[in-house]
Structures are given as C-alpha cells and as structure tokens.
Amino acid sequence: MRLPSCMACVRPQNEDSENSKRIDREIKLWYRNYNEAIKLLLLGTGESGKTTIIKQMKILHVQGFSQSERIEKIPHIRHNIHESIYDIVCHMDPLGVSLQHPKNAPAKGHITRLGFDGPAEYDEEYYDRVRSLWQDGGVRECFRRSNEYQLIDSAEYFLDRIDLISKPEYMPSDADILRCRQKTTGIQKIEFKVKVPKSMQGGVQNFWMFDVGGQRGERKKWIQVLEGIHAIWFVVASSDYDQTLREDHKQNRLREALNLFEDVWQSRFLLEAGLIVFLNKQDILERKVRAGRSIAPYFPEYEHFNAPGDEYLKTRSFIRNMFVNLTQKRVERRQTAWTGSGPALGEASRPRECYLHYTTATDTDNVRTVFWDVHHLIVTHALNDIGIL
Numbered sequence: 518m519r520l521p522s523c524m525a526c527v528r529p530q531n532e533d534s535e536n537s538k539r540i541d542r543e544i545k546l547w548y549r550n551y552n553e554a555i556k557l558l559l560l561g562t563g564e565s566g567k568t569t570i571i572k573q574m575k576i577l578h579v580q581g582f583s584q585s586e587r588i589e590k591i592p593h594i595r596h597n598i599h600e601s602i603y604d605i606v607c608h609m610d611p612l613g614v615s616l617q618h619p620k621n622a623p624a625k626g627h628i629t630r631l632g633f634d635g636p637a638e639y640d641e642e643y644y645d646r647v648r649s650l651w652q653d654g655g656v657r658e659c660f661r662r663s664n665e666y667q668l669i670d671s672a673e674y675f676l677d678r679i680d681l682i683s684k685p686e687y688m689p690s691d692a693d694i695l696r697c698r699q700k701t702t703g704i705q706k707i708e709f710k711v712k713v714p715k716s717m718q719g720g721v722q723n724f725w726m727f728d729v730g731g732q733r734g735e736r737k738k739w740i741q742v743l744e745g746i747h748a749i750w751f752v753v754a755s756s757d758y759d760q761t762l763r764e765d766h767k768q769n770r771l772r773e774a775l776n777l778f779e780d781v782w783q784s785r786f787l788l789e790a791g792l793i794v795f796l797n798k799q800d801i802l803e804r805k806v807r808a809g810r811s812i813a814p815y816f817p818e819y820e821h822f823n824a825p826g827d828e829y830l831k832t833r834s835f836i837r838n839m840f841v842n843l844t845q846k847r848v849e850r851r852q853t854a855w856t857g858s859g860p861a862l863g864e865a866s867r868p869r870e871c872y873l874h875y876t877t878a879t880d881t882d883n884v885r886t887v888f889w890d891v892h893h894l895i896v897t898h899a900l901n902d903i904g905i906l
C-alpha cells in the first residue's frame with residue numbers, strides 16, 4: 518500500500534536522527550488513524566444479495582433498525598407484493614397457463630391494468646384480489662415456472678404474509694426487511710466497529726463497508742470506490758443457474774456471475790485486496806435441487822463432475838469448483854466496462870488467495886458465523902498492509 522501524497526511531504530530536510538525517529542513515529546500513528554477503517558467492498562451481479570449483507574451488518578454490528586426505518590420500508594414491502602403478483606399474472610398468457618378458477622379473471626385483469634407501479638392505495642379490496650389470485654392453482658403453476666421470466670426471490674415470502682402486511686398496524690420485522698427487495702443505484706456505505714482479538718493487538722476495529730448496484734448499468738460506478746479497498750466480498754446468487762438477467766434476457770445469471778468474477782479477480786485495481794466469495798442463496802439452491810431442478814441442462818459440464826454427497830451437495834461443489842477454476846487460470850488483464858483500459862500495474866505483492874463460503878444472506882445466524890470466519894482473515898490482511906503485524 519502506498520503512502521498518501523500529503524504524508525510524503527511532512528519530513529523536513531536536514532533533520533537529525535532523533536527528529537527523524539519522532540517523525541517516523543508520528544507518520545505511523547497518523548497513517549494508522551488516517552487508514553483507521555478497514556474498507557470492504559461488496560461486489561456481485563444484480564440481486565445476488567449484497568444489500569442484504571449490509572442489512573445484516575446493521576443488525577449484527579450497529580443498533581439494528583429503528584422504528585422510523587421500519588416504517589420507511591412499508592411502502593417498499595407493499596410494492597414487493599404488487600410487483601410479485603403483477604409479474605406472475607402478466608406471464609400466465611405468454612406461458613400458456615390458465616387460471617384454475619375463471620371467477621378470478623376480473624382480479625387478474627384488474628392487477629394487469631394497474632401496471633408495474635401498483636395501486637395508488639393498498640386497500641382491503643386490492644388485498645382481497647391478490648389473496649384470491651395467490652390461492653389459484655393456475656397462478657401457482659405460473660409461479661413455479663418463474664425461472665422463465667423475471668420475479669423477485671421474495672415473492673412467495675411476501676404473498677404468503679399478505680394477511681399480516683395488509684393490517685393497518687403492520688410493522689416490518691427484521692426478517693421482512695431482509696427480504697424486501699430494492700435495487701441499489703449508486704454507492705452506499707455503512708460504518709461499524711468490531712472487537713479485535715487480543716492476539717491481534719486487541720481493541721476495536723472500524724469497518725467501512727461499501728455497497729454498489731450490481732446490474733450492468735451500475736457497474737461503471739464501481740471505479741469510484743476501488744482505491745484503498747482491503748477486501749472484496751464477491752456475492753453470487755448460486756440458485757440463479759436456471760435464470761436469465763433482468764437486463765439481458767439471453768444471458769444466464771450464473772454465467773454472468775462467473776464472467777464478472779473473472780474480471781474482478783484479474784482487475785489490476787484490486788490486486789492487493791483480499792477476495793472472499795460468498796456462494797449465496799444456499800436455501801433457494803437446496804430447495805430447487807431437491808425439487809428435481811437440475812443444473813445439468815444449463816451447465817452440461819455437470820454431467821462429468823464427481824463429488825461426494827447428494828444432488829444438492831454435488832451441485833454446490835460444482836458451482837464452487839467453477840469459481841475456483843477461474844482463480845487458477847493464467848492472468849489476462851482485460852479492459853472491462855468498469856475498470857477502463859490502461860497499462861497493467863504489475864502483479865500483486867504476495868500470492869493471491871481466494872476464500873469461498875456457502876451463505877444464506879437472509880439468515881442472521883449464518884451471516885454471523887461467516888462474518889467471524891472472515892473477520893480474522895481480513896484484519897490480518899489489513900494490519901499486514903499497514904505494517905502493524
């Protein structure tokens with residue numbers, strides 16, 4: 518890591534050695550304070566779970582969600598209900614799926630006419646329509662085929678809770694906030710403090726965690742936060758193997774994650790940053806695979822892959838393996854939409870390592886465990902960088 522240029526000019530000319538030592542001490546102290554925070558950056562494609570991890574950091578390391586923050590989420594949660602039912606019913610005709618009960622046709626027509634934005638007011642009449650549609654076998658059939666169109670992951674979670682959410686006194690729980698889907702645009706930062714073990718100089722360590730939007734149109738903003746990052750958490754929606762991107766209906770979501778990971782791994786801006794991959798959405802992956810939806814039609818290489826365990830364990834090992842393989846490929850510095858072009862700056866000052874974890878970002882206990890596993894690694898990496906360890 519380089520000294521900031523403002524620090525390079527504090528050393529006076531013709532200093533005596535005592536003075537020099539004092540100034541060195543001051544610089545080191547100043548440098549410590551200046552770089553006090555360990556900077557983590559969450560990267561990954563759209564809907565992989567980056568913001569959900571930020572929310573977990575708020576639950577685990579800040580004071581959680583205040584009453585006013587919970588109230589702020591209510592319109593977004595209600596809109597998640599609307600966009601879920603809207604996207605399902607709008608895809609029934611294109612997929613050739615009919616309503617089980619023709620009496621629900623007026624409700625379907627009404628929801629479709631409301632458009633994506635939804636009703637001006639979420640009243641009892643609106644919720645009754647959504648409720649009867651969600652109980653219709655045809656709507657469920659179209660929901661089961663949601664990998665063939667774009668539907669938020671929390672659709673079932675919120676549609677199942679419509680009775681609770683429709684109440685005037687409804688207040689979102691932590692679980693509801695973790696499930697609420699709002700696309701990130703721009704860059705957001707959360708700061709928190711974590712105790713450092715005594716074996717590693719003790720005290721308290723500040724963290725700054727940056728969250729960026731993962732959809733293609735958002736990635737050109739990433740360059741603004743790459744400088745001085747200690748570790749990247751690269752988040753992958755492992756369950757997306759049979760889905761296509763919202764922004765490009767021809768591109769498989771998991772393939773996009775693999776391509777993006779390769780760009781990040783090879784980026785000359787991130788050579789010194791530690792890299793931790795979160796193979797996220799394990800709960801959905803397990804459910805899908807156990808329901809008989811194999812990864813093989815989308816990734817034919819799976820047929821030749823051998824690993825112990827049942828179909829789910831084998832699938833998750835296969836996905837892990839695809840990411841590990843990319844870290845073992847020869848480095849080819851490439852121009853990408855988000856790093857621009859320019860000369861390579863040389864290789865990293867130490868061998869690069871990549872750590873992979875299976876995660877379910879909506880599960881606070883799981884994120885707590887994974888955070889403690891990676892925390893030790895990140896602190897070591899960062900303290901090494903500033904010459905403290």
Ligand SMILES: Nc1nc2c(ncn2[C@@H]2O[C@H](COP(=O)(O)OP(=O)(O)OP(=O)(O)O)[C@@H](O)[C@H]2O)c(=O)[nH]1
Nearest residue numbers: 564565566567568569696698701730731798877878
């Ligand atoms: N079931 C389940 N849902 C998850 C998991 N991780 C994230 N989600 C849900 O997936 C949706 C997308 O998550 P976000 O955290 O908004 O994704 P993101 O990576 O920030 O997406 P962008 O902001 O578009 O880049 C949200 O509704 C989350 O609740 C998971 O492990 N399991």
Ligand SMILES: [Mg+2]
Nearest residue numbers: 567568700701
């Ligand atoms: Mg986000």
